[in-house]
Amino acid sequence: MTAPVIGVLALQGDVREHLTALAAADAVAGPVRRPEELAEVDGLVIPGGESTTISKLAVLFGLMEPLRARVRAGMPVYGTCAGMIMLADKIHDPRSGQETVGGIDMIVRRNAFGRQNESFEAAVDVRGVPGEPVEGVFIRAPWVESVGASAEVLAEHGGHIVAVRQGNALATSFHPELTGDHRVHRLFTDMVRAYRRGESL
Numbered sequence: 373m374t375a376p377v378i379g380v381l382a383l384q385g386d387v388r389e390h391l392t393a394l395a396a397a398d399a400v401a402g403p404v405r406r407p408e409e410l411a412e413v414d415g416l417v418i419p420g421g422e423s424t425t426i427s428k429l430a431v432l433f434g435l436m437e438p439l440r441a442r443v444r445a446g447m448p449v450y451g452t453c454a455g456m457i458m459l460a461d462k463i464h465d466p467r468s469g470q471e472t473v474g475g476i477d478m479i480v481r482r483n484a485f486g487r488q489n490e491s492f493e494a495a496v497d498v499r500g501v502p503g504e505p506v507e508g509v510f511i512r513a514p515w516v517e518s519v520g521a522s523a524e525v526l527a528e529h530g531g532h533i534v535a536v537r538q539g540n541a542l543a544t545s546f547h548p549e550l551t552g553d554h555r556v557h558r559l560f561t562d563m564v565r566a567y568r569r570g571e572s573l
């Protein structure tokens with residue numbers, strides 16, 4: 373079977389790092405900015421960045437509804453940090469009025485680990501990633517306050533949930549695309565390969 377085609381939502385954020393990591397995990401990777409580009413990919417990464425900006429631009433570019441539709445229809449999607457926030461059915465701070473794509477029954481708290489200058493790295497054991505713990509890079513990172521019954525917690529740090537999967541949707545508070553360790557991207561590309569084979573996720 374040919375390599376899976378995986379898009380990176382390229383509205384704002386660390387798009388290039390994800391493109392590199394996906395290519396290293398044997399996917400054909402390209403940026404997605406328009407609904408027609410979204411229609412052509414087998415899976416999508418939503419990068420880290422600023423989730424309020426990504427959300428506003430997704431609405432502006434006419435991508436929010438197509439994104440929701442494809443995630444609902446089963447397309448594999450992986451969100452890091454701001455991308456994790458985009459995949460949350462609910463954001464903790466209801467004042468924000470920030471729209472999300474949703475897909476994971478979880479409540480996410482933005483900037484929960486503190487400000488930019490409180491960013492840190494920590495070893496994180498991620499279920500489904502074989503071998504050594506993953507080096508987790510946390511940059512103004514969210515954590516997950518709570519998950520619903522259908523969401524599976526894959527990792528915790530300091531008593532807080534930092535990685536979650538629900539069927540076709542995967543999310544991490546941290547940024548594996550910044551470390552040169554592509555095991556989490558490999559986990560995701562394996563999900564995309566399974567989806568292309570018609571397996572249910």
Ligand SMILES: NC(=O)CC[C@H](N)C(=O)O
Nearest residue numbers: 420421422423453454512
């Ligand atoms: N590194 C990141 O993606 C930070 C996420 C950012 N704090 C947000 O709320 O969007």
